[in-house]
Amino acid sequence: MTAKQRNQLIRIITALILLIVLHFLDLDRLVMFPLYLIPYLIVGGDILKKAWKGIVNRQPLDENLLMAVATLGAMALAVFRTGDYTEAVAVMLFYQIGEFFQSYAVGRSRRNIGELMDVRPDYANVEGPDGVQRVDPDEVEIGSLILVQPGEKVPIDGVIEEGQSSLDTSALTGESVPRSAGPGDEVLSGCINTSGVLRIRTTCEFEESTASKILDLVENASSRKARSERFISRFARVYTPVVVFSALALAVIPPLIQLAVSGQAAWGDWVYRALTFLVISCPCALVISVPLSFFSGIGGASRQGILIKGANFLETLAGVSTVVMDKTGTLTKGVFAVTRVETADDSEKGMTGEELLAMAAAAEKHSSHPIAAALRNAAQNTDETYPVSDVEEIAGHGIRARVEEHIVCVGNRKLMAEQGALADGAGTDSPAGIKGGPAASEKATAAGAETVVHVAVDGRYAGSIHIADQLKDTSAEAVEEMRKSGIRRLVMLTGDGRASAEAVAAQLGIDQVYAELLPGDKVARVEELMGAGSQGNEGAGSQGNEGAGNQGNEDAGGAVRNGLAFVGDGINDAPVLSRADVGIAMGALGSDAAIEAADVVLMDDDPRKIAVSVRIARKCMRIVKENIWFAIGIKVLCLVLCALGLVGMWAAIFADVGVMVLAVLNAMRALSRR
Amino acid sequence: MKKTYKIDVDCANCANKMEVAANKTEGVKEAVVNFMTLKMKVEFDEDANPEEVMEQVRKNCKKVESDCEVFL
Numbered sequence: 001m002t003a004k005q006r007n008q009l010i011r012i013i014t015a016l017i018l019l020i021v022l023h024f025l026d027l028d029r030l031v032m033f034p035l036y037l038i039p040y041l042i043v044g045g046d047i048l049k050k051a052w053k054g055i056v057n058r059q060p061l062d063e064n065l066l067m068a069v070a071t072l073g074a075m076a077l078a079v080f081r082t083g084d085y086t087e088a089v090a091v092m093l094f095y096q097i098g099e100f101f102q103s104y105a106v107g108r109s110r111r112n113i114g115e116l117m118d119v120r121p122d123y124a125n126v127e128g129p130d131g132v133q134r135v136d137p138d139e140v141e142i143g144s145l146i147l148v149q150p151g152e153k154v155p156i157d158g159v160i161e162e163g164q165s166s167l168d169t170s171a172l173t174g175e176s177v178p179r180s181a182g183p184g185d186e187v188l189s190g191c192i193n194t195s196g197v198l199r200i201r202t203t204c205e206f207e208e209s210t211a212s213k214i215l216d217l218v219e220n221a222s223s224r225k226a227r228s229e230r231f232i233s234r235f236a237r238v239y240t241p242v243v244v245f246s247a248l249a250l251a252v253i254p255p256l257i258q259l260a261v262s263g264q265a266a267w268g269d270w271v272y273r274a275l276t277f278l279v280i281s282c283p284c285a286l287v288i289s290v291p292l293s294f295f296s297g298i299g300g301a302s303r304q305g306i307l308i309k310g311a312n313f314l315e316t317l318a319g320v321s322t323v324v325m326d327k328t329g330t331l332t333k334g335v336f337a338v339t340r341v342e343t344a345d346d347s348e349k350g351m352t353g354e355e356l357l358a359m360a361a362a363a364e365k366h367s368s369h370p371i372a373a374a375l376r377n378a379a380q381n382t383d384e385t386y387p388v389s390d391v392e393e394i395a396g397h398g399i400r401a402r403v404e405e406h407i408v409c410v411g412n413r414k415l416m417a418e419q420g421a422l423a424d425g426a427g428t429d430s431p432a433g434i435k436g437g438p439a440a441s442e443k444a445t446a447a448g449a450e451t452v453v454h455v456a457v458d459g460r461y462a463g464s465i466h467i468a469d470q471l472k473d474t475s476a477e478a479v480e481e482m483r484k485s486g487i488r489r490l491v492m493l494t495g496d497g498r499a500s501a502e503a504v505a506a507q508l509g510i511d512q513v514y515a516e517l518l519p520g521d522k523v524a525r526v527e528e529l530m531g532a533g534s535q536g537n538e539g540a541g542s543q544g545n546e547g548a549g550n551q552g553n554e555d556a557g558g559a560v561r562n563g564l565a566f567v568g569d570g571i572n573d574a575p576v577l578s579r580a581d582v583g584i585a586m587g588a589l590g591s592d593a594a595i596e597a598a599d600v601v602l603m604d605d606d607p608r609k610i611a612v613s614v615r616i617a618r619k620c621m622r623i624v625k626e627n628i629w630f631a632i633g634i635k636v637l638c639l640v641l642c643a644l645g646l647v648g649m650w651a652a653i654f655a656d657v658g659v660m661v662l663a664v665l666n667a668m669r670a671l672s673r674r
Numbered sequence: 675m676k677k678t679y680k681i682d683v684d685c686a687n688c689a690n691k692m693e694v695a696a697n698k699t700e701g702v703k704e705a706v707v708n709f710m711t712l713k714m715k716v717e718f719d720e721d722a723n724p725e726e727v728m729e730q731v732r733k734n735c736k737k738v739e740s741d742c743e744v745f746l
Contacts, residue, residue: 050740057737063687103684110710219711233690288686288709295710 098657174305224310289663297620329569336374396518
């Protein structure tokens with residue numbers, strides 16, 4: 001509780017006690033007035049002051065003025081007619097209690113969410129010439145040696161120089177199983193060292209560290225406002241003046257009509273109703289509950305290792321009905337291993353499998369593609385090494401290089417066709433057709449999730465190398481969970497061969513596959529799918545996709561329906577990530593490019609998190625809608641009842657304060673796991 | 675140029691009003707107030723002097739909501 005809150009609470013209690021005491025005093029109406037003025041001023045003095053300032057600054061239509069007018073009006077009614085001073089004081093009192101609750105609840109939730117995302121390290125132990133010193137992480141330079149004791153947070157990214165330990169990465173990834181780390185391993189800031197002492201050589205500054213970046217991202221996330229949030233602020237701007245003028249009308253028009261009809265008017269009644277109107281008119285419940293819901297949704301997601309970069313993305317994510325996934329690194333581990341080598345020519349004069357492998361590996365020496373890494377790994381076991389030059393990468397096809405005196409091409413079928421190596425391979429003496437060139441060879445592997453890399457030497461087909469990428473253990477479950485979460489269409493995109501892609505899709509139960517795509521094709525496919533999605537479901541009413549970004553079909557709550565999410569590992573699909581309605585980057589811990597390009601970042605590489613994030617988003621949006629309709633509904637109901645004279649100021653106070661407290665509590669549900 | 679400032683304000687609607695006021699201030703290209711994190715993110719016009727602009731932003735915010743603070 002802050003000093004301000006404590007002060008407020010003391011004033012509330014004092015006024016409450018005075019009010020009770022005065023209730024039992026039985027004096028003349030005019031004598032009671034100054035007595036009731038004491039608790040009124042104690043509890044509402046600041047409101048009156050603020051209301052006055054509002055008028056002076058020509059910003060009159062705020063809640064302070066509304067409260068001031070309503071309560072002063074009630075006071076006036078009491079002095080001249082009823083003698084019921086309690087109401088004016090009680091209304092002010094309840095208003096303040098509501099304000100107190102609000103400020104307390106918001107403060108609480110702010111702190112709760114803050115704690116959740118508590119990856120910020122407070123200090124770093126730097127080892128210098130004169131021993132270990134505890135300093136601010138900001139002051140640690142790159143290449144410093146820092147000491148992390150068991151139980152402490154790793155303050156800055158770095159590499160372990162000495163020490164063995166297991167690291168708790170749950171604050172970063174939501175993964176509860178600790179990861180063991182030893183000398184030479186990279187460690188990320190924000191992890192908690194659970195067992196041994198670690199000496200870490202820092203590799204970046206604090207600001208560039210993982211923990212800082214994540215914090216920055218999450219804190220900025222709620223600044224990107226969702227459509228429903230903008231709707232609410234616009235609504236609030238219109239709502240208040242409308243209600244105030246209605247109140248004015250209510251105070252004047254009905255009694256004038258009465259006067260005209262029967263020559264007599266119940267001014268007091270109508271003024272009282274108008275004042276009640278004013279109390280209901282404060283839009284705070286609405287205005288607080290929506291951003292708070294988003295904030296807790298984003299906070300709850302980040303606890304599970306899902307970073308959502310803005311409330312707008314949470315909104316779009318909730319409306320996703322199509323998920324397009326990149327195969328490699330998303331559904332599969334993205335770690336390839338050579339399973340088989342087939343040479344086109346078995347005879348003495350032909351190449352051996354080892355030679356083939358070594359040549360291919362040499363050609364791929366400088367490539368960062370995972371297949372290249374697999375080839376190099378496999379080739380380590382062979383004795384052959386070749387000098388390599390003139391390496392030329394042909395995007396989406398493969399690689400061409402001069403190895404020794406030969407031109408070696410390594411890549412897919414398209415590359416072989418381009419090199420004219422298709423026909424050459426077919427003429428060999430293979431009865432089974434397995435060695436009959438790329439086409440036949442690929443067919444033979446259609447059953448397994450294999451990728452075939454073809455090799456041509458000097459324009460002749462030399463053989464194929466079979467590489468398998470294993471499915472992630474959780475992929476099948478992830479697909480099932482996405483279905484359960486209401487994803488209607490699952491699409492897989494890959495640059496790999498059709499056969500292997502279809503095998504994977506069939507195994508997982510994916511609806512649509514696009515294989516053999518160049519990086520540029522992926523954007524085109526995603527655009528195609530986005531177009532199809534909105535037309536198919538909205539018909540003529542579709543206004544979606546009229547420009548870049550997150551346009552789509554909106555419903556009343558402002559959510560985009562039938563959106564498309566693209567999931568990739570962020571390595572070479574940045575353009576697709578930014579083109580899709582929502583780009584989800586996976587396994588992004590430590591990969592800046594992916595964090596930059598994506599809208600949603602999954603810190604670990606578990607595909608089940610896709611469904612989890614959709615579910616969190618849906619729940620959050622449901623809460624947002626509940627809050628919007630609940631708050632507006634109750635207010636409108638109270639306004640109507642009040643205009644009819646069925647409810648008094650007490651109900652008005654509930655409409656204002658009660659709704660707000662309930663909305664805040666409801667918003668906090670977005671924070672919980674399920 | 676973008677800068678982030680800490681703010682203090684009690685209610686969400688007041689934060690909204692601050693946002694509107696900040697956006698109306700000369701030299702401010704766009705201002706976003708985040709009530710949950712109590713931060714104001716201001717993007718300045720090219721040739722604006724952030725310090726002078728922020729003084730004005732603070733004044734304008736005080737006008738619409740006397741009980742607020744922008745920490746410069």
